[in-house]
Amino acid sequence: MxxxxxxxxxxxxxxxxxxxxxxxxxxxxxxxxxxxxxxxxxxxxxxxxxxxxxxxxxxxxxxxxxxxxxxxxxxxxxxxxxxxxxxxxxxxxxxxxxxxxxxxxxVPNVPHESVVFGKGAEENEVVYSSGDVTSLGESKLPHWELCEKHKLIDFELGVKITGAGFPVYIGKGARLQRALINFFLEEAQKAGYTEHQVPHMVNEASGYGTGQLPDKEGQMYHVGVDDLYLIPTAEVPLTNLYRDVLLKEEQLPIKLTGYTPCFRREAGSYGKDVRGLNRLHQFDKVEIVQLSKQEDSYALLEDMVNHVKGLLNKLELPFRILRLCGGDMGFTSSLTYDFEVYSAAQERWLEVSSTSNFETFQANRLKCRYKGADGKTQLVHTLNGSALALPRIVAALLENHQDENGVRIPHALVPYCGFERI
RNA sequence: GGAAAGGUGGGUGAGUGGCUGAAACCAACAGUUUGCUAAACUGUCGUACGGGAAACUGUACCGGGGGUUCGAAUCCCCCCUUUUCCGCCA
Incomplete structure (x- = not known):
């Protein structure tokens, strides 16, 4: 706040x-x-x-x-x-x-000066784009059909054992998940982020710490008997690691990464938005988080944006970066860049990462501060970004790299997959 | 799940009702001394909120929340948590 x-x-x-x-x-x-x-x-x-x-x-x-x-x-x-x-x-x-x-x-966070006024998603600014978005041939298939054809993901099995939005990954589909997680974690580590394995459930205080509570109460799964919440993103446990902590200036910036499944109720979603992998109740994501000195945070945000760009380039996916307008920004964010990959078969853009600077908005609730050289105590700036969320990456990967013989795995991913084609 | 003992400042740890925002030691920082390093000595050394131009000053905080008392780190109740023992178990 x-x-x-x-x-x-x-x-x-x-x-x-x-x-x-x-x-x-x-x-x-x-x-x-x-x-x-x-x-x-x-x-x-x-x-x-x-x-x-x-x-x-x-x-x-x-x-x-x-x-x-x-x-x-x-x-x-x-x-x-x-x-x-x-x-x-x-x-x-x-x-x-x-x-x-x-x-x-x-009261939400005050948008950064570079953020423009806007009522909603249609007014977001495209600030970068990369890759070829020319459509594929007539034989192109959407990812849910590719998944079925190659037996990668069984959506109905998930419905049977849990419910809609909880897919079961099978064979090469499961291995592709594992490969992507490892690839993202390795890349994050190379970029200086320290890997953490964190709990997938958090208490109420953590929910308030990063601002999911009370704002998004209904979006999290709540385990009543023990009063715990399933995490909607690794941002929550990772950032709360530093709740009620007084840091020394020289410890900053702190760079964290972690893979977790993410759980979201997604109440109110419907239609073609939820088809296939487009919107799930449980999905995998590697998150990157930084805690920084106030004066450094925007330079670090650029670093994070570049990191995500690098990932998408290595996956050989066409993508664009949006600077969100005021009306489409999250409650706690001061500046947000969304990454969207082009889904060739669906002929639409899919959000795969959201990278934000929260300035002191989260740190104020978290009570995460540092002592500067002048001896003054001040709040850190917190930043985070998805690097990356898997489902839509998988969707885009399958759709964009499909050909007559199946699906080609991008070179960077082959060592992690152990196979070159699906 | 049951039982017992704990939770004090960056760390170790003293403190059973007023002299305690808290001893002592260590770490850290500044200074003195000193060929260098080291050592020794001296000083500083919690956070939050408020008042003040400032020096400074008021209040609160000893795991969290309530209570007893003129007065609570200290006594009582509830909760969280750590360790050990028992039970259960991947």
Whole structure:
């Protein structure tokens, strides 16, 4: 969430930025500022009362030691009074704090200055594109037909044992998954990211730490008996590794990577968006995460973008990069680049990576800070990106590299697969 | 799942109701001394929120949350967690 002092001191700037999201936040921001002001006033009152009470208590202690019992008892009257007063103030104060928190949860991150105003996905800017998107011949098949033809993925078996959106990968289909995961992890490691194997379930505090809660409550699978959430992305456990941590400047940037399955309820999805591998409840992804000094984060975002570009080039896939407009950006993000690969048989673009800088928005909730050379403590910037999500990569790989004889595996992937063709 | 013992600052660890935001030691940082290194000595050395131009100052925090008390790291209750023992088990 945003920091109140920032909103107080840069109100205009924040509102101008937020307006790019095609929604008016001025009323909420104004409430935040005024609630916070009341909060501070009340806090001050409380502090003064407690200070008085502390002083009296000390005196009472001294009097007891000197044996002046009656005098001490006399002073208890005032502390009792103060206690009553404090109780009232504390109640009001916690109400205000709760109110403030709820208001802050409603305000998304302020978009970066390079982000344009926009109502939705159609206004995203294409900032880069690569590869040949000329369509294939008439015999081209969509990936769900290729999967069936070559017995790579059985969607119906998944329905039987679990439900829609939980495919079963078989034979070369399963090996291709494993190959891609290993390929992505190896590439990440070469780029300086430290591999982590993290839990696939997280507690509530972690959900709040990265902002999935309370914003996307309904999108996560929740295990009621133990009050745990299945992770929707490795971003959650990886970033929360550094919750409540005070770092030294020289530790930054911290570069993490990890493979995990991702679980998403995807409530409200429908139609051709969910066909085949396009949208699943469980899918595999390798994620990259960075924690950085504030002044370095945008350069590091570029590094991450270049890393993902490299992966797609090695997989020989046509792709483009979009800079998301205000209206299409995620709640917690300040700048997001989406990567889309071209699906030759479906003749549409499929999102395979989303790479973002969250600036201090997550770090504020996470309480992840570092001590600079000047001794000042400040929040880190957090960044993350998919590198990469598997299902649509598999879809694009199958569709784009199909020919009369089957499907060709890109050279970079062959050592990981152990086969050249499907 | 049952039982017992723990959880204190970057680390080790003292502290059973007021003199404790917390001893001591280690680490770290700054300085003095010194051919260099080392050693010795001196000083600094938690976080958050608030007030103040600043020096400085108020409050809160000893796993988390409640409670008792004029006053809680210290007493009571609940929860989390660690270790050990038992049970179960890949």
């Amino acid at each position: 945003l920091q109140v002092p920032y909103l107080r001191e840069n109100t205009e700037k924040a509102l101008t930025g937020l307006a790019k999201r095609n929604k008016d936040f001025s009323a909420t921001v104004q409430s935040i500022i005024s609630v916070d002001e009341s909060r501070r006033k009340l806090q001050n009152e409380l502090d003064n009362l407690l200070a008085e009470s502390n002083k009296i208590s000390k005196t009472i202690g001294d009097l007891f030691k000197e044996g002046k019992r009656e005098e001490a008892d006399g002073m208890k009257v005032r502390t009792t009074e103060i206690k009553e007063e404090c109780k009232g103030i504390e109640t009001n104060l916690s109400q205000l704090e709760e109110e403030l928190k709820q208001l802050l949860y409603q």
